[in-house]
Amino acid sequence: DTAVSQTPKYLVTQMGNDKSIKCEQNLGHDTMYWYKQDSKKFLKIMFSYNNKELIINETVPNRFSPKSPDKAHLNLHINSLELGDSAVYFCASSLQGGTGELFFGEGSRLTVL
Amino acid sequence: QQQVKQSPQSLIVQKGGISIINCAYENTAFDYFPWYQQFPGKGPALLIAIRPDVSEKKEGRFTISFNKSAKQFSLHIMDSQPGDSATYFCAADKNAGGTSYGKLTFGQGTILTVHP
Numbered sequence: 214d215t216a217v218s219q220t221p222k223y224l225v226t227q228m229g230n231d232k233s234i235k236c237e238q239n240l241g242h243d244t245m246y247w248y249k250q251d252s253k254k255f256l257k258i259m260f261s262y263n264n265k266e267l268i269i270n271e272t273v274p275n276r277f278s279p280k281s282p283d284k285a286h287l288n289l290h291i292n293s294l295e296l297g298d299s300a301v302y303f304c305a306s307s308l309q310g311g312t313g314e315l316f317f318g319e320g321s322r323l324t325v326l
Numbered sequence: 327q328q329q330v331k332q333s334p335q336s337l338i339v340q341k342g343g344i345s346i347i348n349c350a351y352e353n354t355a356f357d358y359f360p361w362y363q364q365f366p367g368k369g370p371a372l373l374i375a376i377r378p379d380v381s382e383k384k385e386g387r388f389t390i391s392f393n394k395s396a397k398q399f400s401l402h403i404m405d406s407q408p409g410d411s412a413t414y415f416c417a418a419d420k421n422a423g424g425t426s427y428g429k430l431t432f433g434q435g436t437i438l439t440v441h442p
Binding site for chain 2: 217246256257258261269303305313314315317318319
């Protein structure tokens with residue numbers, strides 16, 4: 214049973230479109246994250262939520278809007294997609310008061326044409 | 327400064343050899359130093375982690391060495407195997423898992439290839 218699952222795994226779209234990536238975790242964790250991995254494999258945090266509350270917003274363009282309907286879900290909506298948004302987006306979760314380990318999903322590869 | 331610098335960018339090792347990856351950090355507030363392993367098409371997964379109250383931690387063939395005064399830490403993979411071929415990321419955080427909401431700052435990654 215997958216711990217952190219993301220959909221879709223692959224996303225190919227045109228510039229200017231709007232797209233969403235969904236994430237769900239069944240680990241009972243209270244903190245969830247979105248990380249972006251660029252073409253050079255560099256991983257950088259975008260957002261984190263704790264119990265549905267936005268905690269970290271790392272100067273991401275406001276075209277990116279996360280939404281956490283409950284503590285097991287964190288979705289990412291991207292408006293007006295640009296070429297530079299092409300990347301792999303990873304959802305992750307962790308347990309507050311735990312060891313600090315992040316559990317990552319398998320990633321969603323977004324290609325903007 | 328939140329940067330974590332990792333080297334080398336890529337590493338080729340023969341089967342049975344020792345792989346060594348180094349990281350340096352600047353923020354003295356960091357108190358949690360994990361290493362993540364990432365296989366192609368997969369998300370990163372925690373390999374081993376250390377906190378600054380110890381200078382070394384070993385789990386099987388994987389060892390973290392930590393030098394607090396130099397603000398450096400390294401991953402040693404003993405008896406490297408072809409199955410170890412992956413991208414390795416060092417990272418740093420403060421008060422991870424505690425009452426504050428930390429965030430992982432990752433190094434740039436090292437692509438390890440172990441030849442049979």
